[in-house]
Amino acid sequence: MNLVKEHAAFDVETIRKDFPILKRKINGKPLVYFDNAATSQTPQQVIDVIVDYYSNYNANIHRGVHSLSQEATDAYEQSRQKIQKHFNAAHSHEIIFTSGTTHGINLVASGFSSLLKVGDEILVSALEHHSNIVPWQMLCERTGAELKVIPMNEAGELILSEFDALLNENTKLVFVNHISNALGTINPIEYIIEKAHAYGAAVLVDGAQSCPHLKPDVQKLNVDFYVCSAHKICGPTGIGMLYGKEKWLKALPPYQGGGEMIAEVTFEKTSYADLPHKFEAGTPNVCGGIAFGAALDYMNAIGFNAIAKYEQELLSYATGKLSEIEGMKIYGTAKEKTSVISFNVGNIHPYDIGTILDKMGIAVRTGHHCAQPIMDYYQIPGTIRASFMFYNTKEEIDVFIAALKKAIMMLS
Numbered sequence: 344m345n346l347v348k349e350h351a352a353f354d355v356e357t358i359r360k361d362f363p364i365l366k367r368k369i370n371g372k373p374l375v376y377f378d379n380a381a382t383s384q385t386p387q388q389v390i391d392v393i394v395d396y397y398s399n400y401n402a403n404i405h406r407g408v409h410s411l412s413q414e415a416t417d418a419y420e421q422s423r424q425k426i427q428k429h430f431n432a433a434h435s436h437e438i439i440f441t442s443g444t445t446h447g448i449n450l451v452a453s454g455f456s457s458l459l460k461v462g463d464e465i466l467v468s469a470l471e472h473h474s475n476i477v478p479w480q481m482l483c484e485r486t487g488a489e490l491k492v493i494p495m496n497e498a499g500e501l502i503l504s505e506f507d508a509l510l511n512e513n514t515k516l517v518f519v520n521h522i523s524n525a526l527g528t529i530n531p532i533e534y535i536i537e538k539a540h541a542y543g544a545a546v547l548v549d550g551a552q553s554c555p556h557l558k559p560d561v562q563k564l565n566v567d568f569y570v571c572s573a574h575k576i577c578g579p580t581g582i583g584m585l586y587g588k589e590k591w592l593k594a595l596p597p598y599q600g601g602g603e604m605i606a607e608v609t610f611e612k613t614s615y616a617d618l619p620h621k622f623e624a625g626t627p628n629v630c631g632g633i634a635f636g637a638a639l640d641y642m643n644a645i646g647f648n649a650i651a652k653y654e655q656e657l658l659s660y661a662t663g664k665l666s667e668i669e670g671m672k673i674y675g676t677a678k679e680k681t682s683v684i685s686f687n688v689g690n691i692h693p694y695d696i697g698t699i700l701d702k703m704g705i706a707v708r709t710g711h712h713c714a715q716p717i718m719d720y721y722q723i724p725g726t727i728r729a730s731f732m733f734y735n736t737k738e739e740i741d742v743f744i745a746a747l748k749k750a751i752m753m754l755s
């Protein structure tokens with residue numbers, strides 16, 4: 344396949360120049376960064392926005408009458424509108440800035456404490472990240488609701504007939520990730536949302552792994568809550584967003600008390616601010632919020648269709664090369680998956696391979712990927728995970744495959 348022809352407008356070498364870190368050497372070797380599912384790298388365009396903020400208009404927002412505060416407030420609120428537009432939310436006040444996916448999930452789980460009772464049921468998928476399991480277990484402990492698990496099959500796909508069978512009038516919430524960080528499976532969230540709604544259950548989708556690869560339309564999905572982290576979408580750490588349907592955000596109580604989230608405070612009674620401020624107590628990550636918008640601008644300028652198409656090529660190229668290696672076992676072979684490959688080779692411990700790859704400048708993730716239940720399903724302690732973004736190349740995959748073969752020789 345001719346890449347250049349396929350992507351007239353998508354030139355990976357030009358794109359790579361935007362990422363200063365990709366020029367780095369690690370242990371004397373050019374960096375090959377394949378740990379994108381843990382965090383993505385940041386382009387100069389976004390770094391510039393961060394430098395500009397602290398160099399020129401750093402101020403606290405929503406409070407000051409002075410010019411700097413107004414500039415910062417405007418930029419922060421414009422960023423919220425960018426995010427609204429990107430996800431096609433009906434209102435900008437349905438976008439709540441959070442510190443990331445974990446914060447967004449905890450905000451919703453905490454809010455539902457007052458809405459659930461003994462006998463209610465919560466469904467969670469077997470493919471979840473710990474951050475989409477533990478807050479719901481804590482919610483169940485607080486409320487007496489019961490947590491049930493939608494099982495997966497050997498390919499790493501959710502078994503939808505089992506999901507159908509679990510749904511009933513007591514089901515109040517369903518939590519599922521859009522894409523599994525451990526296996527790359529794209530879950531059929533359209534189906535899950537529609538079925539859950541038929542029983543009156545609300546659905547929260549963890550979009551931490553989907554947002555780097557596709558552009559979700561929250562109105563079309565008709566999803567109740569959608570969460571993600573900017574650091575997996577070329578933005579900085581410590582910032583993310585929770586999308587919630589207006590009716591749900593109005594129904595949930597505030598998550599934290601403090602400045603910014605109130606309308607009026609007396610010692611007798613406090614009234615809460617309108618959305619979105621009700622959920623944004625304290626001084627927010629102003630710079631992060633602005634940089635989040637800049638990261639979306641950057642990715643949209645490249646285009647999510649081009650990104651998805653290119654990443655699928657990387658995925659099938661790497662899958663083909665890995666499959667040729669003796670003793671190779673790839674976990675997660677769903678028909679619909681993104682550019683994440685989890686694997687083991689023979690009985691070699693993933694950590695040993697990861698350590699040798701690092702010596703050769705290659706960053707992969709080893710371990711359980713915050714998804715221990717998936718590892719338990721396959722009865723393994725962990726995997727090696729290579730995850731690609733649009734700035735990776737087939738040449739890097741070749742370097743990785745050669746290094747992997749060397750590591751296997753050294754360890755067997």
Ligand SMILES: *Cc1c(COP(=O)(O)O)cnc(C)c1O
Binds near residue numbers: 442444446520549
């Ligand atoms: C990374 C990730 C999270 C956690 O995101 P944070 O930024 O650490 O809060 C949750 N779910 C999935 C699927 C992830 O990939």
